[in-house]
Each structure stands twice: as C-alpha cells, then as structure tokens.
Amino acid sequence: MxxxxxxxxxxxxxxxxxxxxxxxxxxxxxxxxxxxxxxxxxxxxxxxxxxxxxxxxxxxxxxxxxxxxxxxxxxxxxxxxxxxxxxxxxxxxxxxxxxxxxxxxxxxxxxxxxxxxxxxxxxxxxxHPYDDLRAMLAQRADGPSRGSANKTLELVEFADLQCPHCKEAAPVIADLQRDFPGAHFVFQNFPLVDIHPFAGQGAAYGNCVAQAKGDAAFYTYIDNVFAHQESLTPELGQQTLDNAVTAAGADPAAVKACAASPAAQAKVAAQIKLAEDADIEQTPTLVINGHPLAFGAIPYEQLKQIIAWDAKQTGAASALAAK
Known part of the structure; x- marks a missing residue:
C-alpha cells in the first residue's frame, strides 16, 4: 500500500x-x-x-x-x-x-x-532514467500552462499554494520562463492536505478559475494567493481565496460552488494521485522532461545548467533557442 x-x-x-x-x-x-x-x-x-x-x-x-x-x-x-x-x-x-x-x-x-x-x-x-516519468506527465499532467505551446521541453512544477517554499520559488519560475522561452511550463497542483488546511480548497478554486476564465486567469489567481499566503488562516482563509478569485476576474460564489462539486473534488484527488504515482516527495518539485528536481536550494545559474543539459539529453536542444 x-x-x-x-x-x-x-x-x-x-x-x-x-x-x-x-x-x-x-x-x-x-x-x-x-x-x-x-x-x-x-x-x-x-x-x-x-x-x-x-x-x-x-x-x-x-x-x-x-x-x-x-x-x-x-x-x-x-x-x-x-x-x-x-x-x-x-x-x-x-x-x-x-x-x-x-x-x-x-x-x-x-x-x-x-x-x-x-x-x-x-x-x-x-x-534513459527519465523517459518513463516524462511519458507519464505528458499524458496526465493537466494543470494550466504557459510559455511555448510546443512540449518538446516541458517543465512541470508540482506545488502547494500554502507551502511557503512554493511561494519563494514563484520568482524563480518566472525567471526560467524569461530565460527559456522555448519551454512549455505546467503548474501541477499537489496540495499537501494533511499539513496545509487550505491547500486542497486552494487547489480546487484554482482549477475552477482555470475552467471558467482560462490559464492566464489561473496564474493571476495563484500569484494573488502567494502574495497573501500568510492570511490562509481559519479567520481569513476564505476571504483570501475569494479575493484571489476576484483578482483573476472570476465570481467567488460561482467558484465556491464549482469547487464543492464532486467533479472538482475528483480532479484534485487525481492531481494528488499523479504526484504520488510520480514519486514526488516534496513541494516545490520541478520536473524537466521527466527529471524530478527539488530546486529550491539550487543556485539559479546551476539550475539553468541542469535544464539546458536535460534538454540536450532528452532530444530537446532545439527548444533552448526557440522564442
């Protein structure tokens, strides 16, 4: 088990x-x-x-x-x-x-x-140690995406909206998007529901925002949640998520109803199951064409070296020069 x-x-x-x-x-x-x-x-x-x-x-x-x-x-x-x-x-x-x-x-x-x-x-x-995970994520990673539409070089970030280190990693991901414009970036919810009380609800709200308003709105939503993460408390948590939904241009009441639906709950459960099947052991984890990397403590220049190396090793070197 x-x-x-x-x-x-x-x-x-x-x-x-x-x-x-x-x-x-x-x-x-x-x-x-x-x-x-x-x-x-x-x-x-x-x-x-x-x-x-x-x-x-x-x-x-x-x-x-x-x-x-x-x-x-x-x-x-x-x-x-x-x-x-x-x-x-x-x-x-x-x-x-x-x-x-x-x-x-x-x-x-x-x-x-x-x-x-x-x-x-x-x-x-x-x-070729990364091939199996790369294939799994190509099939099952269903989070909102940005960057290149071409998935030759795909970076999947597993993150929890209530995880402080995920908040700290957000600017790093933004820098990577700037420095690797030919890469396809996916944000994959992995709420650690046993230790973060608002993580599952935050993930469900995010999924519903993306469903209603698209991927760009989702990223506005998570940026707002991270910016006010310290307010994910019993007293302020609901209002914090509602404010993030509003900032993303969606209706908080509609998103709340969507997030409570069996379909939305099943989607969050499937996202957690994917992280477990992929043996993701912490958040944030960045998977680079199947290569899982706990990247929070890695110096940025070294992180770029690893991504460029992984791209070459997995036949995605052409994406490094793509705009």
Whole structure:
C-alpha cells in the first residue's frame, strides 16, 4: 500500500535522492585528500564480480544526471554481487573541483530489472532514467500552462499554494520562463492536505478559475494567493481565496460552488494521485522532461545548467533557442 503524502515542504534530500535528481550529495563515507596525479584510486577488478550493470551503464546513468557540471568528476570503483539474487552494489567515487577535489564515496543498489536503484529511496536507473516519468506527465499532467505551446521541453512544477517554499520559488519560475522561452511550463497542483488546511480548497478554486476564465486567469489567481499566503488562516482563509478569485476576474460564489462539486473534488484527488504515482516527495518539485528536481536550494545559474543539459539529453536542444 502506498503511504499518503504527508510531506514537509522542501525537506532536505537524502544522499540517494540527490543522486537521482542530479544535485550535490552528502558523502556516505569518509573523505580522502586528492592525490596529485590522479584523484581517484585505481579500480580493482576483484570488485567487479556482478554481471549487471556494466561500468558503461553506470557511467551512462551518471553522465545523464551529472554531466552538466564541469567541476564534477567520478570513477566507478565497484559493482559487486550481493546476497540478494541479481541485486548489485555499486560504489562510485566522486570529486568536485570547486570543493577542493576531495573524494567522496557514494553507494547504491541496482535491481534485477535494470531500471531502478535503491539507496535510502528508490529511483530510476539506466542511460534513459527519465523517459518513463516524462511519458507519464505528458499524458496526465493537466494543470494550466504557459510559455511555448510546443512540449518538446516541458517543465512541470508540482506545488502547494500554502507551502511557503512554493511561494519563494514563484520568482524563480518566472525567471526560467524569461530565460527559456522555448519551454512549455505546467503548474501541477499537489496540495499537501494533511499539513496545509487550505491547500486542497486552494487547489480546487484554482482549477475552477482555470475552467471558467482560462490559464492566464489561473496564474493571476495563484500569484494573488502567494502574495497573501500568510492570511490562509481559519479567520481569513476564505476571504483570501475569494479575493484571489476576484483578482483573476472570476465570481467567488460561482467558484465556491464549482469547487464543492464532486467533479472538482475528483480532479484534485487525481492531481494528488499523479504526484504520488510520480514519486514526488516534496513541494516545490520541478520536473524537466521527466527529471524530478527539488530546486529550491539550487543556485539559479546551476539550475539553468541542469535544464539546458536535460534538454540536450532528452532530444530537446532545439527548444533552448526557440522564442
């Protein structure tokens, strides 16, 4: 049974999820000084006794998630059998020039199907780790959109209107829309209803605003909600949402009735189910052509590097130059 998404906004990623999402990971073993000639110890063949994955397959995976970063280098140091049939333990040594080239050790386990890996979490593995999620979102991500109508480069943001970190991320998304005019941006509601009392209602209101007035009105609505997020309280929450609806040019009474309908409630439930099926673990998360990224703490220039790299890796390089 899948656990419900009772999640903290922008919770710290574990090292394993950081590997999967292409962000700098914390060391899982002691660090060692860099050697002058070769910062990594030579790989010993005795530590490569598993039939799968191959070193080439591990390197292909790491290149997809880390290749954007010219400061990062790595070497696969071991691919070993475990007591579990066809489950291999992979050890990778990683160094970062900007951090003094200290060597850190990262470990994960690959599953027999060759499509998944496990450390503290399960993540996609292989030379094309993002394809399945990209296809899922292309079919099921139904939130309002802006930017290019062409979905060659699609960025899907999973967000909660009552999450403070989602409010903080809104200007970042606006900057990305400016810097990537060839990208298609989708706002996908993921209300964390167990910890944010107004998140589900806010999502339903937003869906109804989009239904009544279109996507542009929806973005006016969420901008207004974020601007007054501190007023999503028992005393002021209803008025705050009504004011945002009015700012978007819709009728608060009509939107309230729409949001209470079974169809509107089913839509919000389906949006939550999509986030759970996509293994989205926090808000905000930005999915770049299938690559999930908890982007709140990533420096903006690095975030742009990752998006450009993902576009090239997923055959969407042409969208980078599109206007």
């Amino acid at each position: 899948k656990l419900p998404a009772i999640l903290l906004c922008a919770a710290a990623l574990t090292a394993s999820v950081a590997i999967a999402q292409g962000t700098p990971a914390s060391p899982t073993a002691q660090t060692t000084p860099a050697a002058p000639a070769d910062i990594f110890p030579p790989a010993n063949p005795k530590f490569f006794d598993a039939a799968s994955p191959t070193t080439a397959e591990v390197n292909a995976f790491l290149n997809v998630i880390w290749g954007y970063d010219q400061n990062r280098t790595w070497r696969v140091e071991a691919i070993q059998k475990t007591r579990a049939a066809n489950v291999a333990k992979v050890t990778v040594f990683v160094a970062d020039k900007s951090q003094g080239n200290k060597v850190e050790s990262l470990r994960f386990f690959t599953t027999p199907d060759g499509k998944h890996a496990i450390a503290d979490a399960v993540f996609s593995f292989g030379p």
